[in-house]
Amino acid sequence: MSINTDGSVKQPGSLAAAGGLIRDWTGRCVDAFVENLGICTITRAEIKAAIRGLQMAWRKGYRKVHIQMDSTTAVNILSSQNQTEHRYLNLVQQFKGLVQQDWEVKISHTYRECNKAADFLANKGHGVSIGYHDFRIDDPGLSFWILYDTLSIAQSRLI
Template sequence: MINTDGFVITTTNRAAGGGLIRDCLGRYHGVFAANYGNCSITRAEQNAAEFGLSLAWSLGFMKVHLCLDSSIAINIIKNKNDAAHKHGLLTLEINRLLALDWDVQISHFLGNATTLLNF
């Protein structure tokens, strides 16, 4: 399971995100966080998802459940927007990762970075 979250501090417009990767027994295999600079919340959510997928692939996971708390980011990913879309290149990279030889499910999870650690 990959749980990710992105957020924007409204007073500074600075974005960050992160997440964690656990196996089917709930054991942690990776925790990550990054500063994304100035971007939208949707972009921050997608950045966290892309990094989580990349990390899970590099760790050798073959069956993954990606949980995002942004239904907008999920819809953009599933609609496979082209490079002309403002999130297009990032969406293309996420879809490239999803097309690798593994089983990935994506679902909506209402939570945030704090609840991910207690999930």
């Protein structure tokens, strides 16, 4: 199973949201979530999305998952072994606690252009009440972005 997650902050110091989805080995979406986080940083939103994605996968009984995130900062923070002092230490510890359960978890970076469905969900999180919400996987907007990601439509990328 793969978990794609993303965080969203409209502008610094404003409301943040998180979103994510679980895909089966064919790329089909089997579960999705959105969460309105209140005011926080984009990095906190990205990490929170990864935690929520893992919690959802564990609850659904998936025991081999691959988290894909488009934030290299969040991936580096969550992958680092040196976590003695960090501004996101409590969230990192929560993430590490989930990873240490009886399952196989891999985390990696993906380009933003390949993470459009998770981006769509994170942005939807701005329009819901504070907290976690399951999201309908048959939503037409989500279906479009899942197909877009699955087909790996090529885009130019400025480097």
